[in-house]
Amino acid sequence: MAQVTLRKVVKAYEGDVQAVKGIDLDIADHEFVVLVGPSGCGKSTTLRMIAGLEEITSGEIAIGGEVVNDVPPRDRDIAMVFQNYALYPHMSVFDNMAFGLKLRHFDKAEIKRRVDEAARILDIVPLLARKPKALSGGQRQRVAMGRAIVRNPKVFLFDEPLSNLDAKLRVQMRTEIKKVHQTVRTTTIYVTHDQVEAMTLADRVVVMNHGVIEQVGPPQELYHCPATRFVAGFIGSPGMNFIPARLENGAGALRLHLPGDIVLPVPADRTGRYGAHAGRPVLLGLRPEHLTESRNTDRPNVAPFPATPEVVEPMGMETLVHFRIDGAEICGRIDPAVPAEPGRPLPMAADLNHMHLIETESGRVL
Amino acid sequence: MSATTAGAAPAPRRSGSLARERRWALIGAYVALAVFVVFFMLPPFHMLITSLKGSAEIADQTGNPWMVRSPTLENYRDLLTAGNYLTFFWNSVMVTACVVVISMVVSTLAAFALARMRFWGSQTLATGVFLTYLVPETLLFIPLFQIVGSLGLINNVWAMVLIYPTLTVPFCTWIMIGYFASIPKELDEAALIDGASHLQMLWKIFIPVALPGILAAMIFAFTVSWAAFIYPMAYLVSTDQMVLTVGIVSDLIRADTFQWGKIMAGALMAALPPLLVYAFLMDYYIAGLTAGATKG
Ligand SMILES: Nc1ncnc2c1ncn2[C@@H]1O[C@H](COP(=O)(O)OP(=O)(O)OP(=O)(O)O)[C@@H](O)[C@H]1O
Ligand SMILES: [Mg+2]
Numbered sequence: 001m002a003q004v005t006l007r008k009v010v011k012a013y014e015g016d017v018q019a020v021k022g023i024d025l026d027i028a029d030h031e032f033v034v035l036v037g038p039s040g041c042g043k044s045t046t047l048r049m050i051a052g053l054e055e056i057t058s059g060e061i062a063i064g065g066e067v068v069n070d071v072p073p074r075d076r077d078i079a080m081v082f083q084n085y086a087l088y089p090h091m092s093v094f095d096n097m098a099f100g101l102k103l104r105h106f107d108k109a110e111i112k113r114r115v116d117e118a119a120r121i122l123d124i125v126p127l128l129a130r131k132p133k134a135l136s137g138g139q140r141q142r143v144a145m146g147r148a149i150v151r152n153p154k155v156f157l158f159d160e161p162l163s164n165l166d167a168k169l170r171v172q173m174r175t176e177i178k179k180v181h182q183t184v185r186t187t188t189i190y191v192t193h194d195q196v197e198a199m200t201l202a203d204r205v206v207v208m209n210h211g212v213i214e215q216v217g218p219p220q221e222l223y224h225c226p227a228t229r230f231v232a233g234f235i236g237s238p239g240m241n242f243i244p245a246r247l248e249n250g251a252g253a254l255r256l257h258l259p260g261d262i263v264l265p266v267p268a269d270r271t272g273r274y275g276a277h278a279g280r281p282v283l284l285g286l287r288p289e290h291l292t293e294s295r296n297t298d299r300p301n302v303a304p305f306p307a308t309p310e311v312v313e314p315m316g317m318e319t320l321v322h323f324r325i326d327g328a329e330i331c332g333r334i335d336p337a338v339p340a341e342p343g344r345p346l347p348m349a350a351d352l353n354h355m356h357l358i359e360t361e362s363g364r365v366l
Numbered sequence: 367m368s369a370t371t372a373g374a375a376p377a378p379r380r381s382g383s384l385a386r387e388r389r390w391a392l393i394g395a396y397v398a399l400a401v402f403v404v405f406f407m408l409p410p411f412h413m414l415i416t417s418l419k420g421s422a423e424i425a426d427q428t429g430n431p432w433m434v435r436s437p438t439l440e441n442y443r444d445l446l447t448a449g450n451y452l453t454f455f456w457n458s459v460m461v462t463a464c465v466v467v468i469s470m471v472v473s474t475l476a477a478f479a480l481a482r483m484r485f486w487g488s489q490t491l492a493t494g495v496f497l498t499y500l501v502p503e504t505l506l507f508i509p510l511f512q513i514v515g516s517l518g519l520i521n522n523v524w525a526m527v528l529i530y531p532t533l534t535v536p537f538c539t540w541i542m543i544g545y546f547a548s549i550p551k552e553l554d555e556a557a558l559i560d561g562a563s564h565l566q567m568l569w570k571i572f573i574p575v576a577l578p579g580i581l582a583a584m585i586f587a588f589t590v591s592w593a594a595f596i597y598p599m600a601y602l603v604s605t606d607q608m609v610l611t612v613g614i615v616s617d618l619i620r621a622d623t624f625q626w627g628k629i630m631a632g633a634l635m636a637a638l639p640p641l642l643v644y645a646f647l648m649d650y651y652i653a654g655l656t657a658g659a660t661k662g
Contacts, residue, residue, distance in 0.1 A: 053555050074561040086552035090574040099570075100560035147560070 002064030002077075002154040002187055003029045004050060009059035011045050011211075019045040021211040022059065027204075032181050032188045036198035037208035037234070043191040044159055046208070050189060051157050052076050064154055074103075079148035080157040083164060085140045087132040087147075093119075094128040097146045111150075118149040121183060122176075138169045145177070149184060156181075158190040162197065174200060195235050199223070207231045224354075229363035232285050232356060238320065240356070241291065241330045242283045247357070249278035256284055259326030260306075267301040267352055274357055274366055285356035285365070288320065291332035293340075294347040305350040307332065312340050321346065410634070417441050417631035424626050441631035450605045451632055454613030457523045458592060459639070461609055464527040465591040469534040470584060476535070477542035478568045482554060492543060499536035506532070507600045514601055521603040529601075530591045537590075538583035545579025546572055581647050588643055592636075610636045 004027040011020040020042040027033050035043040048054040050061055052073035061068055068076050079100075087096050094115055101111045119125045122142040132140055141161060148156055161177070162170045178201055181188055192198055198205045199219040207214045207222065207230070215227040219235075226232035232240045246257040247266070254266035254274055264284075266274060296302050307330070309321040319336045322329060332348055340346050357366045411432075416424060418437040423429055445451040479485075480492045510529060511520075519525035549572060557567045573580060598612045605617060614632045618625045 051555075051559060053558070073555075073558045078559065080556070080559050082552045082556065084550065084552055086550065086556040088553065088556075088571060088575075090577075099557075103561040103566065147556075151560075 003027055003031075004155055004187060004189065005060075005062040006046075006050070007060040007062075009046070009049060009061060010057045011042070011049060011054065012057045019211055020049070023208075023211075023213050025206060025213065025216065027187060027189065029187055030185045032178075032190065032201060032203045033206060034190045034192060034198040034202035034204075035206045035208055036192055036195055037214075039193055041208045042211040043193070043208055047080075047157050047159055047189060047191050050155070051078055051080050077151075077154045078157055079151045079153040079155075080159065081141075081144045081148050081161045083160040085132070085144040085164075087140055087143055089132055091131070092128065093124065093130050093132070093135070093143050093146075096132065096143055097150050100147065100151050114150040114152070115146070118146040121149065121180060122146050137165050138173060141165065141173055142176075145180065149180065152184075152186075154187065156186050156188040156190075158188065160192055161190075163192070163194070170197075177201065196237060199235070205235075207234060209234075226285075226356065226365055228365060229283065229285070229358045232358070232365060236287060238288050238331045240285050240287050241328070242285055242358070243325055243328050243330065244360075245282055245284045247274060247278050247280060247282050249275070254278060256282075258284065259328075262305065262325070264303045264305075264350060264352060265301070266355075270355075277357070277359070277366060281360050282366070283358040283360055285358055286350060286352075287354065288331045288333045290351040290354045291330070292349055292351070293332075293334040293338040294349045295335075296351075297349050301352040303350050303352060305348040306345065307348045308345045309340055309342050312342055321348075410637070413630040413634055416626055417628075417634055419627055421625070421627055441627040442635070445628055445632055445635070450608070450613060450617055451635075453606055454608050454610045454617070455636070457608065457613075458610040458636070461523060461526045461530070462588060462591040465530040465534060466584060466587045468527065468531050469538050469587040470580070472531065473535050473538035473542055473583060474568070474573065474580065476539045477546050478564075478572060480539070481543045481546035483564075492540075495536050496540045498532070499540070503533060503596050507596055510597075511600060520601055521607055523602065523607045523609065525601055526591075526594070526598060526609065529597050530594060533594075534587040534590050538587055541583045541586070542576065542579050545576040549575055577650070581650055585644065585647055589640060592640055 004025075006023055006025040008022045008024060009020060010018065010022050012018045023046065025033075035046060037043055045054060049056045050063075052068065052071060056069060063076055063078070088099065091099065097115045097118060098111045101114065106114075115128070116125070119128055122145060124139060124142050124146060127135060127139060127143070132143065135143065141164075144161070158177075162173050165173060174197060177190075190197075190201060199222075202219055204216060205219055205222050206216045209230050215222060215231045217225075222231060222235050226235060226240075229242070233242065243258055245264075248255050248257055252271075253268070254271055256264040256266060258264065291305065294304060297304055307321070307323045309323050311322040313320040313322070314336055317336065318333050319338070319340060321332045321334055321340055323332070324330065334340060334346075334348070338346075358364065359366055415432060415434050418434045418439070418441075419429075420436065420438050420440060423435060429435065476495065480488055480495070510532075514520055514525050514529065517525075517528075519528065553571060553575070554567055557571050562570065593611060594609075595611045598609050602608050602612060605613065608616065610632070614629060614636065618629045618632065
């Protein structure tokens, strides 16, 4: 068990491609940290640098307080689970899990004890004698995790371990991974491009984009207080709505002028925060759940919001309505009991207590 | 289910024609294979018949070359009890065993390095290794004669152990580069993280996983070495140093007397070890192929 520290870590590939552009990250002991971001943002590269599979161009990586820049993977005391499992095809499940221990000269009884223990945790005891080709995807995934667990390493590294599984199994294995982490409490760094996985698994989520860290924080914090437009749009499904707007100062109160002559009052407690930006174009960020059918309009800062749905998607416990404001696609979440149909105007309400304002050029959330 | 019942009516007719098609395909395959077998088995058959004849019967112009009137094993007995045949055989076995071992060790290591360790010039080197294979031995044996001569190994059977790998190593390396390259990169990374050194990775992961390729390379090295003719012909002179291929022709053909019976018997017995090796390795080879060994 150990903490992991990244200091100004840079990875440049030949041809001046900077995959990772100087990231700083502190991961505490026992913590479950998820690196999330769109394809090509440098998540795998970061993970592989921590594993020692990729040399770092500059910066410093420390595991358990010890700088490991020049330590080969096998001496870093880490275990990694790959997207395609990477089980040794010619070895039985038992031997796959025992391989690392045998190479480290553990005695037979101890190897057996550890493998049996891991197999019990992962519920793969009956599979121990099989070869990987006789396993299903989910079972292979468990074996790959077993191979990591038996080593009892300082850090677990996962690179999109669930993305080869079907949707249902993915949800099941997600729970499984969380359970395993709660049992063994090993520091875990987990890479995914799926923000739902990130939100559900992580103690802290690291959102990456174009080789830099956009924001680090617990899932709820990222959800409610995103630091940038990218994080705001990336976290949450369906994503946050972005509506171009103008912030105007009228008689001591701020107002947002939206296309289509919609004017929304900015909550009074935000006046100080936004005041300096009056008169400038901004983006209004509003999550779908704060754009509902017209209700609670007597509550402070809930403003009526006219809309004409183009698409209505009943999801069961809620209904998603999609409409447009001046070209921007907007999604709202309404009570399934409310009758809504495409093309018929539907009075809605915007809960501005949860609004975000984003500076248009910098993408910074104000 | 409903889809299959809906389509049930035309199904029997189609499966009937499928069965008929399959039958024709089978007949075609059998005919083609029969022609093939007859064509390729006639020479060995002729050898077998001739090897069972005494020299008088062979010389007899009235006899049928495809039939034997009074079969005898004297050719085989003579070869195995008198003369140099056993020396040739032993030399061949020794040379081939050494060549196979040397080729496999060298080319496995070379292929592993070229396939997995990116180093400066590795691509060029891989191509270069293969290019050396393209120079025919009919050209190579002249300059090689000088090299072998300067090593003092002319008329020494051990020279063959030195020379044959120039034929086997490039090709075996090339085959194995292909097999090693098809092993997913994550497998070595997993092994690295599990604590394997590069040699352990090669020995415990690459060789078992790429076994079909290694067996293919082994069969190739064995065949080349067992059947080599030009080099031993050029470099080996005395009977105690000869291998089977040249030994048979030089020992059993004296001026213009051909001891046909013994030549055929000797050649047939020489063909036995490759047959055994193929039969033995092929099982593993095919088992390895069908196991889909490189799928994680
Ligand atoms: N060997 C390489 N040579 C050059 N560029 C590379 C190399 N490997 C990765 N890259 C580049 O580095 C960037 C980051 O790659 P990385 O694999 O870390 O992305 P990722 O975030 O894991 O994406 P994904 O979700 O698709 O796996 C990409 O733009 C990629 O093109
Ligand atoms: Mg990746």
